[in-house]
Amino acid sequence: MPSSHVSKNRKKVAVLLNGCGHRDGSEIHEAVLTLLAIEEEGVDWEAVALNLDQATVLNHLDGTVDRAGSSRNMLKESARIARGKIKNLVDVNPADYVALIIPGGNGTAANLCNFSTAGKDMVVNKDVAHLLRSFHESGRPIGAICISPMLIASVFGKSGVKITLGEIQGGAPEAASHMGAKVQRCGARDCVVDHELKIVTTPAYMLNASMADIAQGIRQLTKDVLKIAEPK
Numbered sequence: 001m002p003s004s005h006v007s008k009n010r011k012k013v014a015v016l017l018n019g020c021g022h023r024d025g026s027e028i029h030e031a032v033l034t035l036l037a038i039e040e041e042g043v044d045w046e047a048v049a050l051n052l053d054q055a056t057v058l059n060h061l062d063g064t065v066d067r068a069g070s071s072r073n074m075l076k077e078s079a080r081i082a083r084g085k086i087k088n089l090v091d092v093n094p095a096d097y098v099a100l101i102i103p104g105g106n107g108t109a110a111n112l113c114n115f116s117t118a119g120k121d122m123v124v125n126k127d128v129a130h131l132l133r134s135f136h137e138s139g140r141p142i143g144a145i146c147i148s149p150m151l152i153a154s155v156f157g158k159s160g161v162k163i164t165l166g167e168i169q170g171g172a173p174e175a176a177s178h179m180g181a182k183v184q185r186c187g188a189r190d191c192v193v194d195h196e197l198k199i200v201t202t203p204a205y206m207l208n209a210s211m212a213d214i215a216q217g218i219r220q221l222t223k224d225v226l227k228i229a230e231p232k
Helices: 028-040 074-081 115-121 126-137 149-159 171-178 211-229
Strands: 012-016 044-049 086-088 099-102 142-145 162-164 182-184 192-194 199-202
Touching: 012 028, 012 126, 028 044, 028 074, 028 211, 044 074, 074 086, 099 126, 099 211, 115 171, 126 142, 126 149, 142 149, 142 211, 149 162, 149 171, 149 199, 162 192, 162 199, 171 182, 199 211
Parallel strands: 012 044, 012 099, 044 086, 099 142, 142 199, 162 182
Antiparallel strands: 192 199
16 A cells, blocks of 8 residues: 555645656656655655557667557556656646656657657647646646656747756747747756746756766755745
8 A cells, every 4th residue: 555645734736747757757766856855845645647659669778669568557656756646647736736847758748748759839738738838827837857848848938938957949839939938048956946936847867877976866856846836
């Protein structure tokens, strides 16, 4: 049985996952560091995921498509990271949370949208897009890590949202700019804050960085997200 760590009286952050493994789901380091950073701030977390199959299943040893294996469900696979403490995305009510944070991983670009195949013409899954807009419209901040700022660029690009994908050149930054996002260069230990739209992004494994550097960037993103959520 999964252990319960959620207090009825503490603030709670929703963490959007999409599988277990950086090649075809959520990046595990980024996901776990996000959960840790939230707890270090004295806040609870709840993982959420789509109850749909992943776009593909890859062999994490050599990166090849696992043609012999069966399809994998995002909700079930994400439950591996969350130790079973997870909710179907379509059942999420933003009013139950103070913020939303989205770790990256290649699956984010294939499961939550189709950036991995469509590039600048990508489309975000309708339930994910609705989740992002619902948090934004209710004034709740969103944190996006690694490649997940592409979701932000697609949904909020026309508003000129400020994001980072580490560098300002390359396939992802150039596609995000095409969507209207204002892409800024940022190191792995830092993050970019769009105070007007209440969105915080950090590059994590979009850069060739150490886990220690990525952990610092995720901690800073979490601090900034919660500062926006509960201004002093």
